[in-house]
Amino acid sequence: MATITRTLTYEEWLQMPTVEYGREEVVNGELLTMAPPYLPHAFIIQRLIMCFAGQLDQKKVHILGSDFGLMISQEPLTCRSPDLALFWRGRVIERDGLCWAPPGLVVEVISKSETRRRKQEKLDDYARIGVPEAWIISPKARSVDIHLLSAGKLVSTKIAVDAEIQPTQFPGVSIPVAEIWPD
16 A cells, blocks of 8 residues: 655645644644754753853844744745754744745754755755855764855865854854853
């Protein structure tokens, strides 16, 4: 017996109940439910938020953790939930409780279950909506892989280990890589 997989439409997805634990993403109409991140993952995001919050005017910039949906496309339905995103306040577009505008910076922390293919699919999705910069953080390697948008693709330009990193869209911000690791 063959199983037929049906992809979700935007309207069907909006009618579904939200997940209480873990996170959801929709990729090409397929609903993906993910377990909550491990505690070290959460500590890294918290430390980054604190670093950014201390250097950015929060009246001008939104610093959002993974509790929001970033729309990539309505057809095929694709909505990501990045670990961290920074937006200039005037550039956020909200519809149906979702964000429909590219952030100035997206940060993803690699989990133990992350595959190279899934990481690349996320980068491709962020590039499709024009995200100018993405940081891929590897807790295992204690590194930050900086990707910049070039010719429609997010391309790795630098891997930072013992350095300070500056997001291109948020001048004056400098994050020491050593400060993002939980002690």
